Amino acid sequence: MGLATHSGSGSRRSGSRTAKDTVLCTLTHAYAVTDCTLTLDDDANLGNRLFGSSDDNFKVRVGALSSFTASQQRELFEVLQQNMAPFYGAHSWKTKMARQKKESKQTDARFAAVFDTQHANDEKLAAFMQFRFVEEEGEPVVYIYELQVQANYQTQGLGKKLVALAEQQGNRANQAVTSAPPLTKVMLTVHKSNERARAFYRRLGFDVDDISPAKSDAEGDDAGYYDYEILSKPFS
Numbered sequence: 001m002g003l004a005t006h007s008g009s010g011s012r013r014s015g016s017r018t019a020k021d022t023v024l025c026t027l028t029h030a031y032a033v034t035d036c037t038l039t040l041d042d043d044a045n046l047g048n049r050l051f052g053s054s055d056d057n058f059k060v061r062v063g064a065l066s067s068f069t070a071s072q073q074r075e076l077f078e079v080l081q082q083n084m085a086p087f088y089g090a091h092s093w094k095t096k097m098a099r100q101k102k103e104s105k106q107t108d109a110r111f112a113a114v115f116d117t118q119h120a121n122d123e124k125l126a127a128f129m130q131f132r133f134v135e136e137e138g139e140p141v142v143y144i145y146e147l148q149v150q151a152n153y154q155t156q157g158l159g160k161k162l163v164a165l166a167e168q169q170g171n172r173a174n175q176a177v178t179s180a181p182p183l184t185k186v187m188l189t190v191h192k193s194n195e196r197a198r199a200f201y202r203r204l205g206f207d208v209d210d211i212s213p214a215k216s217d218a219e220g221d222d223a224g225y226y227d228y229e230i231l232s233k234p235f236s
Helices: 017-040 043-051 070-087 090-104 158-176 195-203
Strands: 002-005 058-063 110-116 124-136 139-149 185-191 228-234
Touching (some): 017 124, 017 139, 017 158, 058 158, 070 090, 070 110, 070 124, 110 158, 124 158, 139 158, 158 185, 185 195, 195 228
Parallel strands (some): 139 185
Antiparallel strands (some): 002 139, 002 185, 058 110, 110 124, 124 139
16 A cells, blocks of 8 residues: 655745754754664664564664665565556656656665565565655655555554654654754645545544645645645644
8 A cells, every 4th residue: 555655846945044054953953863763773673662572573674775675675666666656647657756766865865664574585575664854834844755565564554653653753853952943743745546545644643734735725726736635743
């Protein structure tokens, strides 16, 4: 199941140079805190933190795309292909996939991948998330660019736990850094036609964000043109 995929429209930036600098400070600190804590947490600890110490069927690995093996990277894109290609035409998906692969190599992209350790031959990718710390409308946020679950592992709570990991990393960054504005929310993009994913996020407390075309262009001629929604959930 493809639960989220970024539209590729980029972050909307606004505000004065001073405001932008303070937001950049927040994002820089968030990456520093995340990379430090995830380096200290080995795969087993991350798995225990998400799934509980009694469940050793899964382990979680987090890092840049380059931290995964070539085989694991292929698995990531295979799951993305299987889940998301049906929402695109053949030509548009080919363009989308090429852009996704390019964006995935960017230095600010972080991947969280769940592997099934009980697979007969080797660890098998069960689900993954790509997330970043970015600026949206002058606010520092956690943005989930991709959230994908293999067909055989759906309805096992993996997507929910990966969203929880994104929220956890945002909260950790906010607790560790008090000298800069806090990360305000978790955001993501979802296809309007993906009713299953939209219902999933509603259950987790997400709502349509103010910058989503459905709201920001509600009175414009292009309100019905967009095939996606931008959802968000504020940090408590």
